[in-house]
Amino acid sequence: MVLLILLIVLAVTVASTPLLDRLLGRNAGWPIAAVFLGLTLLVAAQAPQVLGSGEPLEFSRPWMPQIGVELHLRMDGLGWLFTMLVTGIGALIMAYSTRYFPPRRRFGFYFLMTLFATAMSGLVLADDVVLLFVFWELTTIASFYLIGLSGPSASRPAIRTFLLTAMGGLALLAAAVLLIVRTGTSQLSVILADTSWTEDTGFVSLVAVLVAVAVFTKSAQFPFHYWLPDAMAASTPVSAYLHAAAMVKAGIYLAMRFTPAFGDLLLWNTLLIVLGLTTAVVGAVFALQQHDLKRLAAFSTVSQLGFLVAVIGVGTPEALVAAAVHTVAHALFKSALFMSVGLVDIQAGTRDLRQLGGLRRRMPVTAALAALAALSMAGIPPLLGFISKENLFEAFLHAPGPAWFGPVAGAAAVGAAAFTFAYSFRFVYGAFWGEPRGDAEERTASEARPSFWLPAMTASLGGVLLGLTVPILDTMVNEVALNATHEAADAHLLLWHGLNAALGMSAAAVGLGALLAWRSRSGDALAGRDLVPVTGVWIFEFLHEGIVRVGRRTGDLTRTDSPAFHLGVPVVLIIALASVVAVVGLDLPPVAGQTAMGLDWLLVGLMAVAVGAAVVTRSRMAGLALVGVAGFTVALWLFFLGAFDVALTQLLVEILTVVVAVLVLRRLPKKFHRVKRSRTALTAVIAIGAGLTAAVGAYALTGRREISAAGEYFLGNAPEDTGGTNVVNTILVDYRALDTFGELVVLGVAGLIIIAVLHSSGLLPVHSSRRVVVGGTNAAYPPEDNTVLMRTVGRFLMPLLVLWSVYLLFRGHNEPGGGFIAGLVGGSGFALLYLAAPSDDRARIRLAYPAIIGAGVLVAAFSGFLGYADGSFLKPLHAEIPLAWGGYFHFTTALVFDVGVYLAVVGVLLTALNELGLERGEGSVREPEGFRTDRPSAQASGDDAPALDGSTTGGNR
Numbered sequence: 001m002v003l004l005i006l007l008i009v010l011a012v013t014v015a016s017t018p019l020l021d022r023l024l025g026r027n028a029g030w031p032i033a034a035v036f037l038g039l040t041l042l043v044a045a046q047a048p049q050v051l052g053s054g055e056p057l058e059f060s061r062p063w064m065p066q067i068g069v070e071l072h073l074r075m076d077g078l079g080w081l082f083t084m085l086v087t088g089i090g091a092l093i094m095a096y097s098t099r100y101f102p103p104r105r106r107f108g109f110y111f112l113m114t115l116f117a118t119a120m121s122g123l124v125l126a127d128d129v130v131l132l133f134v135f136w137e138l139t140t141i142a143s144f145y146l147i148g149l150s151g152p153s154a155s156r157p158a159i160r161t162f163l164l165t166a167m168g169g170l171a172l173l174a175a176a177v178l179l180i181v182r183t184g185t186s187q188l189s190v191i192l193a194d195t196s197w198t199e200d201t202g203f204v205s206l207v208a209v210l211v212a213v214a215v216f217t218k219s220a221q222f223p224f225h226y227w228l229p230d231a232m233a234a235s236t237p238v239s240a241y242l243h244a245a246a247m248v249k250a251g252i253y254l255a256m257r258f259t260p261a262f263g264d265l266l267l268w269n270t271l272l273i274v275l276g277l278t279t280a281v282v283g284a285v286f287a288l289q290q291h292d293l294k295r296l297a298a299f300s301t302v303s304q305l306g307f308l309v310a311v312i313g314v315g316t317p318e319a320l321v322a323a324a325v326h327t328v329a330h331a332l333f334k335s336a337l338f339m340s341v342g343l344v345d346i347q348a349g350t351r352d353l354r355q356l357g358g359l360r361r362r363m364p365v366t367a368a369l370a371a372l373a374a375l376s377m378a379g380i381p382p383l384l385g386f387i388s389k390e391n392l393f394e395a396f397l398h399a400p401g402p403a404w405f406g407p408v409a410g411a412a413a414v415g416a417a418a419f420t421f422a423y424s425f426r427f428v429y430g431a432f433w434g435e436p437r438g439d440a441e442e443r444t445a446s447e448a449r450p451s452f453w454l455p456a457m458t459a460s461l462g463g464v465l466l467g468l469t470v471p472i473l474d475t476m477v478n479e480v481a482l483n484a485t486h487e488a489a490d491a492h493l494l495l496w497h498g499l500n501a502a503l504g505m506s507a508a509a510v511g512l513g514a515l516l517a518w519r520s521r522s523g524d525a526l527a528g529r530d531l532v533p534v535t536g537v538w539i540f541e542f543l544h545e546g547i548v549r550v551g552r553r554t555g556d557l558t559r560t561d562s563p564a565f566h567l568g569v570p571v572v573l574i575i576a577l578a579s580v581v582a583v584v585g586l587d588l589p590p591v592a593g594q595t596a597m598g599l600d601w602l603l604v605g606l607m608a609v610a611v612g613a614a615v616v617t618r619s620r621m622a623g624l625a626l627v628g629v630a631g632f633t634v635a636l637w638l639f640f641l642g643a644f645d646v647a648l649t650q651l652l653v654e655i656l657t658v659v660v661a662v663l664v665l666r667r668l669p670k671k672f673h674r675v676k677r678s679r680t681a682l683t684a685v686i687a688i689g690a691g692l693t694a695a696v697g698a699y700a701l702t703g704r705r706e707i708s709a710a711g712e713y714f715l716g717n718a719p720e721d722t723g724g725t726n727v728v729n730t731i732l733v734d735y736r737a738l739d740t741f742g743e744l745v746v747l748g749v750a751g752l753i754i755i756a757v758l759h760s761s762g763l764l765p766v767h768s769s770r771r772v773v774v775g776g777t778n779a780a781y782p783p784e785d786n787t788v789l790m791r792t793v794g795r796f797l798m799p800l801l802v803l804w805s806v807y808l809l810f811r812g813h814n815e816p817g818g819g820f821i822a823g824l825v826g827g828s829g830f831a832l833l834y835l836a837a838p839s840d841d842r843a844r845i846r847l848a849y850p851a852i853i854g855a856g857v858l859v860a861a862f863s864g865f866l867g868y869a870d871g872s873f874l875k876p877l878h879a880e881i882p883l884a885w886g887g888y889f890h891f892t893t894a895l896v897f898d899v900g901v902y903l904a905v906v907g908v909l910l911t912a913l914n915e916l917g918l919e920r921g922e923g924s925v926r927e928p929e930g931f932r933t934d935r936p937s938a939q940a941s942g943d944d945a946p947a948l949d950g951s952t953t954g955g956n957r
Contacts, residue, residue: 002046003059003073003125006039006083010118017111028110029098036091036117043075043083050080051479058127062871069186074127077479081324082124082253085331086246090117092455093241096339099452100237100346109149113241116142120246124253127188129176136172136214139250140165143242147234154233160540161227168217168224172254175210178203192260192486204261208268211258215272219251219305222279226536229286229298236345239294240338248305252327255312256320256484263315263485269400272313277412279306284419288426288516293341293351296427297334300377303416304330310409311395317489318398320481322391325473325493329376329384329463336373336459337427340366343453344431348445353430353437360432362445365453367432369460376463378424378513379417379506382495384467386506389417391493393502410501414509421513429517470495564683571690578693599640607633615687618671621662628658644816645728652824656909659831663916723878723890724813732818733894733901737864737874741897744860744904748853751908755850758915790836801829809902810895819898823905830906834913849914852907860900863893 013035020028049055056076063071075083090113097109119138126132140162148158180186182197191197198204215221220228231243242248255272262268283303290296308330311323343366345351348359360367376385396413399406447453466473470493481489497503560566607630614626631654638647707715714727714735722734732740805826812818867875876894883889 001059002042003057003075006042007073007118007122007125009035009039010114010121014111014114014118017114018108021107021110026098026101026103029094029096032110032114033091033094033098036087036094040084040087040091043080043087046075046080047476050075051077051475054479054482061868063128063131063873065872069130070128071131072127072187073122073125074189075125076483077476078253078256078483079124081327081476081480082249083121085249085327086117086120086124089246089331089335089459090241092335092339092458093237096240096342096452096455097237099449100235100342107149109146109235109237112142112146112149113238116146116242116246120250123250128186129179129188129191130186132188133169133173133176136218136250136254137166137169139247140169143231143247146238146242147231149238150234157230157233160537161231163544164224164227164540165217168214168251171210171217172214175207175214178207178210188257192258198261198265204265205267208258208262208265209271211254211262212268212271215251215255215309216275217251218254219248219309220279220302221251221275221306221309222282223536225279225283225302226540228302229295230537232292232294232298236294236338236342239298240335240342243298243301248301249327249331252305252308252312252323255309256323256480259312259315259320259484260486266400269313269315273310273396273399273405273409276306276308276310276313277409277416279303280310280416281306281412281419284416284423287423288419291353293344293353293356293427293431294338296353296423297337297341300337300420300423300427301334303420304334304377307392307413307416310413311392312484314395314399315485316395316398317481317485317487318391318491319395320484321477321489321491321493322388322395323484324477324480325384325391325470326388328466328473329388332459332463332466333373333376333383333385336369336456336463337377339453339456339459340370340373343448343456344445346452347448353426355437356431357434357436358432359445363432363447365447365457367428369453369456370432371428372460372464373456374424374428376460376467378421379509382464382467384463384470387467387470387493387495389509390497390502390506393417393505394500397501410505414505414512417506417509418512418516421510422516425513425517467495564679568683568686571686575686575689575693578697600637603633603637603640620665620668620670620672623672624658624661624665628654631657643728645726645818645821648816648821649824652821652828656824656827656831659835660912660916663912722813722876722894723892724894726812726814726816726818728816729812729818729898730894732820733813733897734876734892737876737894737897740901741860741864741874744901745857747908748857748904751853751904751911752850754911754915790832794832794836798829798833801825801832805829805902809898812898813890813892813894819901820905822898823902823909826902826906827909830910831913847910849907849910852910853904854907856900856902856904856907858900859903860897863896863900866893866896 013032017028017032020031024031046057050057054077056074056079058075059071059073061071063069094110094113097113101107101109116139119135119142122135123132123139126135143165144158144162147154147161176186179191179197182203183191183194185191197207217224217227220226228243228248232239234243280303283299283301283306287296287299287303290299304326308323308326311319311326341351343363344356344359347363347366348356350356372383376383379386379389393410393413396410397406399409473493474491477493478489478491481487481491558569610626610629610633614623614630617623617626631650635647635650635654638644638650641647711727714731718727718730718734719725722730724730724734805822808817808825809819809822810817812822864874866877867873870877874897876892876897878893879891880888881891
């Protein structure tokens with residue numbers, strides 16, 4: 001239960017951040033940091049079991065049982081290490097953020113940061129590849145929003161980061177699907193323990209490449225390395241947490257987790273070692289070029305991640321020990337460095353090395369902390385970075401492959417480490433030592449308050465203390481190596497291992513680094529020079545624009561603004577497909593004795609008349625009325641066939657469709673424009689063909705026949721399975737609730753889109769040149785008079801409609817009704833109020849309809865999560881509640897789901913009435929008497945008759 005508690009606490013923290021933000025502002029970081037610290041202590045308390053006995057913690061609940069996917073969590077030594085980093089470094093960053101941002105700034109920073117921490121924790125604890133992928137993508141989404149949170153200038157970097165890391169997510173998804181299909185399970189630990197799929201060289205190579213792509217994109221490996229410096233558009237706390245200590249470690253974790261399967265695969269070893277060391281060298285060289293301290297730290301992160309990826313590629317238990325130690329060291333010194341950058345930026349007002357220098361005299365504490373972190377990164381004893389570097393060098397010497405490969409890899413690592421020393425020196429010397437440069441003398445830099453630099457001090461001193469007491473990490477790193485390779489490691493970490501090859505390599509790296517630092521101490525040796533003709537960002541934008549250009553040209557082949565063309569193509573294809581099916585073997589004649597009844601043909605004739613009249617009329621309003629007649633005829637037909645739920649839905653939809661359509665039509669000319677005869681003939685052929693196809697299909701596939709096997713199943717099993725006898729409703733809210741939930745979300749999004757489009761476009765009523773505004777003293781015109789009947793009826797009918805809607809809602813599980821029908825009835829009551837209102841001001845239904853839509857979706861989702869008590873999402877729970885007057889009331893969570901549907905439907909209908917029915921951008925000016933036109937006269941306009949305009953008369957409804 002510890003694992004579930006951890007995720008629940010994080011999820012509750014995420015939900016609490018808006019309230020904390022409102023109450024505490026930037027100080028909301030303190031309680032969040034306290035929560036993270038508490039979780040760190042909780043995870044640390046599991047060390048005796050996870051690390052001591054080697055018994056992982058596990059938790060499992062059904063999630064999608066039909067396809068074998070479970071909410072399976074597992075914490076072994078590897079999961080324990082990364083969970084400690086997520087919560088421990090997270091606590092430091094949250095505390096640091098309380099003083100980094102302005103006092104009164106309110107934003108979604110804490111929400112997104114805690115959401116990211118939740119996703120990252122779920123990622124490293126997931127023992128199901130589907131769950132792993134979900135959390136992987138959630139980290140990508142949270143990162144995208146955190147980068148974009150910094151303002152308009154961060155928009156494009158956020159998009160570039162998102163697209164690139166999402167590409168890696170697709171590779172991971174492909175790998176997950178292949179593994180599930182091949183092994184028959186989605187449980188990660190079972191997949192990694194299964195050796196059958198690893199014996200197929202072609203299959204394991206394909207999966208390895210896909211996983212490697214996911215690793216390289218998430219952990220910023222060459223050639224995808226550019227996104228991490230590009231993401232420095234985010235605020236410094238985001239960079240310190242996501243892009244130094246947490247998000248980029250997701251790729252490192254994935255590589256370590258899949259090492260048992262790929263550790264002996266030469267393709268995997270070669271990819272990770274070659275590209276990892278290439279990244280280490282490239283990142284180090286680019287870091288030495290930077291004037292911006294934050295970009296210098298970013299490229300240094302790229303370089304250090306290259307070391308990690310490369311050593312994981314070696315695949316031996318000793319290499320994974322080195323990876324574990326360096327993961328801890330990197331999290332500590334890199335988070336401390338980024339926090340030091342923020343301290344310099346806030347206190348000195350710049351991060352540019354050309355404008356800094358000599359800050360140690362004004363900011364001695366910050367200088368000391370940055371120096372300790374930089375020394376650890378450079379691999380100087382007695383810090384933890386020195387120990388991790390020595391282990392890295394030793395591992396590279398034993399890289400798999402030809403005999404020369406290990407020494408070559410070791411030499412490349414030494415070169416990258418030399419550059420690491422040089423840029424570490426430049427970071428500290430350029431900002432804190434040396435002489436002030438630019439206008440640094442004029443700057444009023446001063447040391448920050450202890451609450452600001454205390455988190456950075458904790459991380460910096462952590463590297464010192466762990467370096468001096470490094471044997472305490474033996475148990476942890478050995479367990480991590482065992483989990484990552486399925487082979488036991490017997491590492492004994494020491495500050496001094498005697499004279500060996502690794503020590504010689506370390507000395508060479510420091511010596512070469514000191515030489516580079518001496519040559520570039522002024523910052524002019526490499527800084528600012530273009531070593532390559534293009535940048536990663538330029539290549540991305542070039543490819544992105546090229547793909548968009550190709551897509552646009554492809555779309556131009558079929559792109560059109562004509563609705564007729566868009567409708568014509570699928571209709572023609574459907575006709576062609578139906579004709580082929582009919583000719584090939586469809587049994588057209590109905591079953592003997594199951595022919596149509598005379599009433600059917602009467603209704604068909606009525607529909608034919610209505611549709612025919614709608615086709616020939618030029619009046620928009622008449623066309624709408626005739627289409628409504630056809631819809632009402634269909635509803636009547638459904639009633640005669642006994643499909644009362646469907647019939648009632650059709651009837652209500654037709655009523656409300658007419659109301660909403662009228663709101664749109666009143667802004668358009670009264671008549672349809674004339675079209676060419678050739679177009680009329682073509683559309684007639686298409687329409688007749690589509691109609692005949694639909695008629696033949698309906699005649700052949702339906703009719704009054706014996707019920708299908710599926711229908712028999714639902715009729716026979718619905719009462720026992722769901723406790724309801726209304727099969728239509730039980731299918732919607734019990735058997736196929738997930739489909740209904742998806743449709744509910746689409747409905748809610750449609751309502752929100754209506755609001756967004758109309759408000760963002762500033763859409764105003766379209767006044768045709770043929771429209772006139774009429775007013776007068778006649779009772780046919782003043783709205784107060786001509787709506788008196790509607791208002792009188794509505795006063796009594798509205799409460800009845802609301803009560804009826806509630807009645808339909810509660811009876812829907814056993815009788816015709818349900819959330820959707822009830823919502824339509826409730827919406828009809830609001831439509832009646834709208835139509836009876838004499839003016840726009842009085843017609844407005846002053847309810848928070850966006851909130852109603854959102855509440856509906858959330859209530860439906862909440863009912864779905866209740867299903868976890870019995871196994872899976874949206875599985876209905878049932879209970880018999882005794883009634884005071886005797887008997888029982890059958891309660892089901894499907895009723896709660898129906899309440900969500902009810903709220904969402906009512907919210908969307910309110911949206912349509914308020915947003916489409918009320919004039920936008922114009923006041924309601926009443927002119928109770930007199931006569932006024934927009935043009936000199938109705939005859940001069942050329943229209944057949946004047947039209948009423950609600951924008952000035954208040955509306956004639």
